[in-house]
Amino acid sequence: MRMRPSALILLSLLPLTAHAANDAAPVPVAVTRLFNHLPYGEASPADLAPVPGLAGCVMAREAVPDVERLLAAAQAEGIALGALSCFRSIAHQRRVFCAGLRDCDGEAASRARFVAPPGYSEHATGYAIDFLQRGANCRAVEQCFALTPGGQWLMRRAPEFGFELSFPAGNKQGVGWEPWHWRWVGAPAARARFAAAQASFPALPAAPRAQTKTAAGPEVRPPSLETAPGGGDYAVSTSRGEAAILLASSAMRRP
Ligand SMILES: [Zn+2]
Numbered sequence: 001m002r003m004r005p006s007a008l009i010l011l012s013l014l015p016l017t018a019h020a021a022n023d024a025a026p027v028p029v030a031v032t033r034l035f036n037h038l039p040y041g042e043a044s045p046a047d048l049a050p051v052p053g054l055a056g057c058v059m060a061r062e063a064v065p066d067v068e069r070l071l072a073a074a075q076a077e078g079i080a081l082g083a084l085s086c087f088r089s090i091a092h093q094r095r096v097f098c099a100g101l102r103d104c105d106g107e108a109a110s111r112a113r114f115v116a117p118p119g120y121s122e123h124a125t126g127y128a129i130d131f132l133q134r135g136a137n138c139r140a141v142e143q144c145f146a147l148t149p150g151g152q153w154l155m156r157r158a159p160e161f162g163f164e165l166s167f168p169a170g171n172k173q174g175v176g177w178e179p180w181h182w183r184w185v186g187a188p189a190a191r192a193r194f195a196a197a198q199a200s201f202p203a204l205p206a207a208p209r210a211q212t213k214t215a216a217g218p219e220v221r222p223p224s225l226e227t228a229p230g231g232g233d234y235a236v237s238t239s240r241g242e243a244a245i246l247l248a249s250s251a252m253r254r255p
Pocket of ligand 1: 084085107123128129130182
């Protein structure tokens with residue numbers, strides 16, 4: 001696991017009793033969160049590659065084949081998925097975070113509800129992608145994405161391709177519900193990057209370890225609606241009706 005010392009501050013702070021079973025990489029026992037977001041270092045340029053078919057989308061090289069397979073599988077069902085954002089450098093994340101704010105520091109807490117502060121974005125790892133559905137009656141990175149066929153399809157099928165939803169509705173991490181934001185954990189290195197998040201704030205749906213192509217060790221049953229840790233704290237939208245209810249009741253709106 002490659003993390004910059006500045007991004008991974010082992011200071012105590014949170015009761016992240018992260019201890020994922022069978023993980024080769026050590027899991028930090030305590031990390032500093034900023035506005036509920038976990039720290040992430042930046043991927044090396046050598047480890048990044050463009051995703052064919054998604055203009056401007058660069059991701060971790062090892063994730064690209066699964067992205068392509070996912071896009072093809074969706075296309076086969078008549079769903080044209082695109083991406084608004086993939087890898088974002090920490091410098092880029094700073095611009096995204098402060099965009100449109102008159103007082104970036106003063107408004108940081110509210111902005112952080114839906115945009116990670118620089119140094120704390122999963123996008124810096126190269127493993128995260130913000131999907132959108134082309135032609136859908138829903139603007140990009142809006143919660144109505146959960147109602148689109150593409151959003152519904154991802155809830156159903158994305159884990160098959162190593163993707164999991166980082167910030168499900170009602171997540172205990174305290175980050176806004178982002179039905180468009182998925183992270184790829186289809187290889188041990190990727191899974192290690194998100195070990196702390198997975199241990200304390202599980203994705204839902206999560207990509208089961210069995211989906212990793214080269215992972216060693218015993219299989220771990222994927223979390224289900226019944227068995228997910230903290231399951232009662234999650235309101236997972238798997239049907240269009242449920243998503244609509246979540247959407248209507250959500251007070252979380254993007255700025
Ligand atoms: Zn995102």
